[in-house]
Amino acid sequence: MSSIPQLPATEIRAPAGAVRRRWLYLILIVTLLFVLMPFLFWQATWFGRPLTDAQIEKNLADTEHPRKAQHALSQIADRMVSRDPSVRASARRWYPQVIALSASPIEELRLTAAWVMGQDNSVAEFHQALLPLLADPHPMVRRNAALALVRFGDAAGRLVILSMLEPYTVIAPQGGTLAQRLKAGDVLNPGTLLGRIEQGDKKIEIRSQVPGTLDRWLPADGANVSRGDALMLISPSSEMAWEALRALYLIGQPEDLPAIERYSRGSARMPNSVRQQAELTARSIHSRQLENRK
Numbered sequence: 001m002s003s004i005p006q007l008p009a010t011e012i013r014a015p016a017g018a019v020r021r022r023w024l025y026l027i028l029i030v031t032l033l034f035v036l037m038p039f040l041f042w043q044a045t046w047f048g049r050p051l052t053d054a055q056i057e058k059n060l061a062d063t064e065h066p067r068k069a070q071h072a073l074s075q076i077a078d079r080m081v082s083r084d085p086s087v088r089a090s091a092r093r094w095y096p097q098v099i100a101l102s103a104s105p106i107e108e109l110r111l112t113a114a115w116v117m118g119q120d121n122s123v124a125e126f127h128q129a130l131l132p133l134l135a136d137p138h139p140m141v142r143r144n145a146a147l148a149l150v151r152f153g154d155a156a157g158r159l160v161i162l163s164m165l166e167p168y169t170v171i172a173p174q175g176g177t178l179a180q181r182l183k184a185g186d187v188l189n190p191g192t193l194l195g196r197i198e199q200g201d202k203k204i205e206i207r208s209q210v211p212g213t214l215d216r217w218l219p220a221d222g223a224n225v226s227r228g229d230a231l232m233l234i235s236p237s238s239e240m241a242w243e244a245l246r247a248l249y250l251i252g253q254p255e256d257l258p259a260i261e262r263y264s265r266g267s268a269r270m271p272n273s274v275r276q277q278a279e280l281t282a283r284s285i286h287s288r289q290l291e292n293r294k
Contacts, residue, residue, distance in 0.1 A: 049071070050075065051071065051072060051075045053090075055072070056072045056075055056076065056094065059071055059072035060072045060073075060094065060097050060101070063106075066106050066108050066109055067108075069101065069109055069112075070108060070109065070112045072094075073098065073101065073109075073112045073113060073116050074112070074116075076091050076094050076098065076116060077115070077116045077119050079091035080116070080119040080120050081119055091120075095120075095123060095125070095126075098113050098116050098117060098126075099113075099117070099125055099126065099129045101113040102114060102117065102129050102130075102133060103129075107136075107137075107138040107140075107141060110133065110136060110138065110141045111138065111140045111141045111144050112144075114130060114133050114141055114144035114145040114148055115144045115147075115148065117129060117130055117148055118130075118144070118147060118148025118149075118151045121151040121152045121153075126148075126152075127149070127152045127154065130145045130148050130149050130152075131145075131149070131154075131156060133145035134146060134149075134156060134157050134160060138209060139168065139209050139210050140190060140209060140210060142157070142160045143160060143161070143164055143210075143240070145157060145160075146158070146160035146161045146247070147161065147243055147247055150247045150250055150251055155251035158248075158251050158252075158253070158256075161244045161247045161248060161251075162244070162248070162256055162259060164236060164240050164241065164243070164244035165236060165241055165244050165245070165259045165260070165262075165263065166236070166259065167215055167233040167234060167235055167236070168209075168210050168212065168233070168234040168236070169230050169231075169232075169233055169234075170194065170206065170208070170209075170230070170231045170232045170233075170234065171228055171229070171230060171231065172197060172206075172225045172226065172227055172228060172229040172230075172231050173197070173204060173206070173227065174197055174199065174204050174227050175197070175199070175224075175225060175226040175227045175229075176197040176198050176199040176202075176204065176224070176225065177197065177198045177199075177222060177223070177224055177225075178195060178196075178197055178219055178220075178221060178222065178223050178224075178225050178231065179195050179196045179197070179198055179203075179221065179222070180194075180195045180217055180221040181193055181194060181195040181196070182194055182195070182214050183214065184214055184215065184216050184217070185213065185214065186213070186214045187212075187213055188208040188210075188211060188212055188213065188214060188234060189208065189211050190208060190209055190210060190211060191207055191208065192207060192208040193205055193206070193207055194206045194207060194208055194214070194231075194232065195231075197225065206231065208234065210234060210237075210240070211237040211239065211240060212234040212235050212236050212237045212240065213234065213235045213237070213269060214232060214233075214234060214235075215232070215233040215234060215235045216232065216233055217231065217232045218230050218231055218232055218233070219231060235269065238269070238270050238271055238273075238274050241263060241270060241274050242273060242274050242277055245260065245263065245274065245277040245278050245280075245281045246277060246281075248260060248281050248285070249277070249280060249281040249284045250284075252281060252284070252285045253285065254285060254289050256285065257282060257285060257286075260278050260281050260282050260285070261278070261282055262278075263275060263277075263278035264278035264279045264282055
């Protein structure tokens with residue numbers, strides 16, 4: 001009896017249908033990853049996702065992941081402004097932790113805590129905790145604290161608020177050779193990489209601390225700069241200008257009018273809502289000035 005011939009291993013082939021299924025599964029997995037990864041990133045970074053009380057407690061205590069604590073602070077703020085009195089009352093259990101985080105060495109937590117404390121102007125401890133933040137080294141912490149204090153009827157941060165209508169100056173953190181990355185007119189967010197300062201093989205990043213638009217560089221690209229030199233000017237974002245004008249509507253003084261009236265004339269970089277708020281703010285200051293003269 002003749003034996004059945006065996007094909008060499010190299011000649012064995014999977015059925016065509018199995019190969020097609022394998023490619024189909026691979027394509028489906030890759031497609032799923034493209035959809036799933038952005039969703040998981042969004043889930044991890046979106047502060048609107050509701051948290052349970054236990055999750056808030058856990059996130060507030062997580063010092064290694066500041067964004068988790070920021071998420072918890074955001075959820076506390078949502079409860080503070082809820083229309084449901086019982087929900088508002090539930091937020092009070094975390095007030096001591098909010099105050100503690102306002103003194104955190106992590107600037108993202110200080111600026112978020114400052115914003116949260118402005119949501120309840122009935123708490124004297126919040127008022128007191130906000131005042132030292134007006135001298136914070138980070139500009140966004142100072143701004144959030146100044147705006148929050150307005151809700152307490154406190155104008156202690158008026159000069160900080162007024163500065164929000166002016167270009168922000170970026171200062172060189174170290175000396176070296178300037179390597180510009182962005183150009184005039186580019187829109188910036190906190191954390192945007194503006195350029196670098198090179199010291200031999202060492203490169204020091206320069207990042208924006210405030211939102212806005214790059215107005216202009218002061219030294220030329222490739223120039224040698226020293227620590228403390230002014231590097232660039234950042235024009236205010238429309239959101240920052242609008243918030244400042246709203247606050248000055250309540251606490252602005254006659255000497256603030258020149259800065260305010262620049263916005264009432266309108267600008268191609270600013271939406272009409274900013275111009276309208278500037279007009280309302282200027283009228284409010286004029287009215288208070290007239291009342292004080294009576």
